[in-house]
Amino acid sequence: MENLKEIAIITGASSGIGYEMALLFAKQKTDILIVARDEQKLMIIKESIEKQYNIKVYTVATDLSVREGIKAIHDVVNAHNLTVTYLVNNAGFGDYGSFIDRNMDNYAGMINLNILSLTELTHYYSKVMVNNGRGKILNVASTAALQPDPFFAVYGATKAYVASLTEAIHKELENTGVTTTVLSPGPTRTNFTDRADMNNARLFEGGVMSAKEVALVGFKGMMKGKLHVIPGFRNKLMGFFSSITPSGKLRLSIAARMMATSKK
Ligand SMILES: NC(=O)c1ccc[n+]([C@@H]2O[C@H](COP(=O)([O-])OP(=O)(O)OC[C@H]3O[C@@H](n4cnc5c(N)ncnc54)[C@H](OP(=O)(O)O)[C@@H]3O)[C@@H](O)[C@H]2O)c1
Numbered sequence: 001m002e003n004l005k006e007i008a009i010i011t012g013a014s015s016g017i018g019y020e021m022a023l024l025f026a027k028q029k030t031d032i033l034i035v036a037r038d039e040q041k042l043m044i045i046k047e048s049i050e051k052q053y054n055i056k057v058y059t060v061a062t063d064l065s066v067r068e069g070i071k072a073i074h075d076v077v078n079a080h081n082l083t084v085t086y087l088v089n090n091a092g093f094g095d096y097g098s099f100i101d102r103n104m105d106n107y108a109g110m111i112n113l114n115i116l117s118l119t120e121l122t123h124y125y126s127k128v129m130v131n132n133g134r135g136k137i138l139n140v141a142s143t144a145a146l147q148p149d150p151f152f153a154v155y156g157a158t159k160a161y162v163a164s165l166t167e168a169i170h171k172e173l174e175n176t177g178v179t180t181t182v183l184s185p186g187p188t189r190t191n192f193t194d195r196a197d198m199n200n201a202r203l204f205e206g207g208v209m210s211a212k213e214v215a216l217v218g219f220k221g222m223m224k225g226k227l228h229v230i231p232g233f234r235n236k237l238m239g240f241f242s243s244i245t246p247s248g249k250l251r252l253s254i255a256a257r258m259m260a261t262s263k264k
Contacts (some may be wrong), residue, residue: 005056007031007082009073011064011121012091014041016190017140020215021088026053033058033082035073035091058082064091064117065109073121083132086222087125089118089162090140094155096198096259107154114158119165126169126178134177138222139166143186143235146242150256155196159184163228170227179225183218185209186235200261207234 008025012018014036025032026049036042039061046057058080062072077084092114095102122137129135141162142155149156166182173180187208193199214231221229230236245251 005031005080005082006085007033007058007077008086008088009033009035009077009084009121009125010088010090011035011117012140014038014045016192016211017185017188017215017218018088018090019045020211021090021138021219022049022057024215024219025086026055026057029053029055030086031056031058031082033060033073033076033084035060035062035064037061037063065113067112067116067120070117070120070124074124084125084128085132085135087121087129087135087137088140088218088222089121089137091117092140092158094144094152094192094196094198096152096155096196096201098151099153102154110154111158114155115161118162122165122169122180126173126180129178130173130176132177136178136222136225137166137180138218139180139182140218141166141182141184143184143230143239143242145182145184146239147245147247147251147255149259150252151259152198167227179222181218181222181226182228183214183221184228184230184235184239185214185218186230186232186238188214202260202262203258205262207232209235 008030010018010022013022013034022034042059046059049057058076060072060076062069139162142159144156145159145163163182166180170180187204189208190211209232217231230239
């Protein structure tokens with residue numbers, strides 16, 4: 001049996017924000033367990049990170065939108081006697097368009113991934129961390145969490161759940177040595193737009209951040225045990241105006257304009 005080894009679990013680490021997050025842990029010499037569906041991509045990343053940073057990379061190729069997907073993570077953690085000190089719940093996807101025109105099965109998969117798997121992993125590992133007296137969890141929401149989002153309704157609702165859950169637990173875990181942090185990125189250049197079918201969205205026309213910039217803000221926020229971090233001045237400003245605009249038709253009209261398709 002191997003000795004207890006401290007690791008960071010990062011879901012959705014095969015591309016975008018999760019991949020950049022994996023690199024940040026690797027740079028600080030923390031062993032990582034990376035999760036995504038595409039096994040080949042994970043193996044390429046494992047090989048490259050282990051070679052460059054001289055850390056151990058565990059891979060779990062699994063679909064987190066099904067309940068059994070999570071068991072595959074626990075199996076690897078238990079088999080190697082790993083101590084999970086950091087958890088980044090980053091895997092997630094969106095689906096852009098009119099609510100009634102989009103596919104319900106896809107919505108169900110999104111809710112399972114963005115909400116259910118994140119809740120289950122947070123529940124399981126926050127308990128482990130509290131027993132160990134230390135740990136940090138970063139849950140990736142979105143600026144879409146900050147108000148209802150016409151034409152991105154289900155996605156925005158899943159991310160509002162993530163923000164609400166994570167902030168509430170942050171309070172509950174005070175004085176346990178464990179912190180939970182919300183990361184709410186705005187438009188970020190990753191594979192997200194292709195999967196969400198939103199390359200024609202106005203939102204992505206200007207002020208798009210890189211995954212590297214976003215991951216760094218999330219990583220620092222998590223390490224400091226912050227409650228909620230929003231990367232980028234433009235996104236912070238948007239978040240601020242959304243928070244001071246009363247819930248109602250005006251706020252919805254502004255959000256609908258932001259979420260409209262490009263006129264190009
Ligand atoms: N990009 C943006 O503009 C933006 C803005 C705000 C918030 N976010 C949030 O940021 C997070 C990361 O997204 P990203 O922008 O970095 O997008 P991305 O490049 O598409 O990365 C998504 C990651 O999640 C994994 N994944 C997707 N479905 C999965 C499933 N069913 N089971 C396990 N892993 C799965 C993907 O790998 P596989 O496909 O191999 O499974 C990939 O590693 C998401 O939660 C997203 O909602 C993104």
